[in-house]
Amino acid sequence: MAATAKKVKKNGGWKNVFRHWELYAMMAPGLIYLIINNYAPMAGLVVAFKKYNYKEGIWGSDWAGLSNFKFLFGTRDAWLMIRNTLGYNLVFIITGTVFAIAVAIILNELHGKLPKKVYQVFILIPYLISMVVVSYIVFAFLSSDSGFINKSLGTNINWYMTAKYWPFIFVIVNLWKSFGYNSIIYYATVIGIDSALYEAAVVDGASRWQRIWHVTLPGLRPTIITMTLLAIGRVFYSDFGLFYQVPQNSGLLYDVTTTIDVYVYKGLMLLNDVGRSAAAGFFQSICGFILVLTANLVVNKVDKDNALF
Amino acid sequence: MKKRFLAGALTAAMIAGTLSPAAVSAADMTTLSLWIPTLATYTDEAVAEVETAINEYIGEKYNLQVNLEYVEIGNFEQAINLAMTTDEVDVTCYFTGDGQLSNYVANGQLLDITDYFANASEELKNTFTEEEIIASSMNDRMYGLVRKYQYGGHATAVLNKEIVEEMNIDAKSITTMDQLEEVLYQVHEKYPDIYTMVPQSTSEMTWSWTQIADKAIGLTNYAYADWGTTELKSLFETEGFAEFCKYTNKWYKDGLIMSDALSNTMEGSSMVTAGSAFCTLHNGDVDPLDELYPNTVETGVLAPARAIATDIGNLQYGISANSAHPEEAFTLLGAMYTDPEFATLLAYGIEGKHYVLNDKGRAEYPEGMTAETEPYGGFAATATYADFLILPVKETALYEDAKATVEEWDAEVEVTPTFGFFYDTTDKTDFVTAYANLEDKYEDAIMTGSVALDDVLPQIKSELESIGFYDVLADTQAALDEYLANK
């Protein structure tokens, strides 16, 4: 008790707060924005537990207990969409991280300033393109009558009807769109690593691989942990555009394209049920929150310095 | 430095803010917002102009002002669902094609207008038939007014005119699927480079269910029956569906149907018009087709005109439950159906500027304008107005002709025996969602022939079983039987 009081006095205390008024004043616009844009609507999460009635509004509607959550679990699609959402996200995190790190290291090991710059410019292009446009590009490749792949390889594959290809297509498209950005993030970290460490390694006679293994990768660790923790907070979400627009909402692919967001969208298109959509969002947030807290706890145990909070 | 940036940004933003025209409103009159979906290209300037003209007229006549809210049709449902949470919406169009009326009612979105309607003018009451009133009601309470339209439609096919002439095909004599098939194979042989058959729109083989099955009994959308029967089945188990899909599957296998059907994003009619496809299915109605599609020929009737429940009033106009002025809103709603001047202004804009009347009394684009360049965009969106009969402008004799034609049509249309039956699914929404997903998964694939029904039927049945379909169906059937017995 005494210790807590002492701590408050050291870090907090009104006097201390007042002394930093300028800093707080700087934060005021941001705080106000967060309160308005993010926190005020959170009160509306209560809709997830209500049978929303437009006339009665959020507060006047009847309580519905947990029944809004039932549709996420009550049907045979429940397992499917949770499996897809989690499965794709895990694969995306792993492939995305590994590939991005590989490219970052290659960029770092390359000689020649100009080519390096050129590579960096071009690998970011997919990141600039919105998912809608990506869906056009994918169609240009995969259309079975006029697609580039079938036309140039002379094959006759009906891509939009064959579910087994799509897990790979999603991984490739996701990787294509995001690797440039992630590579640059890791590359920025790599070039920030103290060059003295490399010089020391060279003096010790380390080979290129040894340098990468003993200097570069450990240097990347904090970034990897931060990026992964942030990604874990989103594993119950999915990029709606990727799973809905890119496969052109083709029915035969539903088993591999139905993620939570897609299912909720389609269900709500039909029912315009505010309570259910809030319930789905709430479920995704809570799961993400618990996962991040858990992951962060683990990181805290293993590598205290790199935990998020 | 930063301050200057911020100030600059704010000024720029404010300038842009003033670009949007301010809504005209008289201080002492109630201003109502009217939400209409549109697919037309229109400019806000033209809409503001029409709005002013309308307000001048209805201000004097009803002491009301209106604020026109046109929304792109693809965004419309989302837009009104959001807007109806607040008091922004007074009168709005809404879609009920997939049985959504029950959702709108269950969510408390629509105002109960039963009493208003009971006290309305005789003219308004006489505008609607009994069927139309049932179609906009639930549990004997009325929630909206249906768009005036003919019931149902027959099924035909649209053929490319050049090929028809080249091959000397007698299009009108094609009246069965077998005859159509014969022609399709001939064309495929002679013109292997174009698609012989394409879906009517995107991945939907046909919008018309009349040759297939009796869709959407009452206001539910999971129960089907073969025509003339009242035995409920799943869509995939009806004979009509099986028969239709046998054709398409054969055509698909033989390369007559585009193999991209499932990921297609084009409309059949434009492809036929452009000559990249020969044939697409069509749901015909009282209007002659040739005026709508250039460069096409319509076949004879493949399936007779029949009306399923959702054909009547699948698009309706109602009042938001959160409207601050329900009484005035009902006046406006009624005027859309009974006041020719208002309805014409709303649908076509200002005469001479946005449309001209031809000597037949039909509206046409002013000289030099097309659907793309006419700024109010009324015509292209007539599909979504309250009264489709405004097509020939109301005050003309042609309007009366058209009205008579439609009434004649409606009298001859075979209306499903289950019409008026309603099964409340509001406590089964989880099932409805799961079913909709299931149907989405298979329907287009089978109907375009991409997949053979027989190959997937066992799988579909087991999936139907697992979502509890047959239990719900049995309950629905029991309720239907009771309804029919009482009728």
Add this chain to the structure above:
Amino acid sequence: MVQHDKIQQTIMHLFMIILVLCCVLPFLLMVMASFTGEQTLLRNGYSFFPEEFSLETYQYIFRSAKTIFRGYFMTILVTVAGTLCNISMTVLFAYPLSRKDLPYRNILSFILFFTMLFNGGLVPTYMMYANTFHIKNTIWALLIPNLMMNAFYVIMMRSFFTASIPDSLIEAAKLDGAGEMRILTKVILPLSKPMLVTLVLMVGLNYWNDWMNGMYYVTDNNLNTIQMILNNMIQNVEFLSRSASLLGADAANIKLPTVGIRMGIAVIAVLPVMAIYPFLQKYFVKGIVVGGVKG
């Protein structure tokens, strides 16, 4: 050894060149498709070397030039104004957070981080913005909701400050009697150029590509951005595939833009970003610091 290194370098360059091609060629295929006539596209399929070079797509787009140019104008306006506001708020929020002597810093960090995980959902947000703030059909609708500040960027900015600005610099400025605002603008920001440019690119891109705010809060065509125009087309196509039947035969009046036209507008929407971005690129790498630095 040198020989060995040369081979390695060649392999790595080759790998990167292949990657670059993978990034560029798909986009190029789309550009070529927009220059291929609709009929040629249907007959010959998508190709990098279309048999027939056609401008019909761009002729169509040019006919509706007014809409497109106004869309451009709005997009640029929103992007510039939004990015400026966002960056200002981000900097002002991140800088105090990077200061180890700020009381209740952890609580404030958590308040920020929490917004990355939870949100109130569409309907409550909409009701607040539409009812309380009346931003519908105003430029604010395109600027404010969800885009004005992003916790992830604040965290990046904070990491950059912690990593790149030595405490001693701030102490020295304080000894000179500078206020916090002065320290930020005169000492810190000039050192943060790479990070600022990086954020400009990322935030600017979010504004450029956004259509959600437009879809929710704008029904006024004058406020349409390029992305909204593109999105409207897609929504309309999707609507037709879902429930065209309810329009009845009058739906025949509806003319969807052809695939070529959709591709053309997509190209037009992306080009300016691609044109500007190489100029910002040189700062990009230097700006990013994620993780690594704990504060």
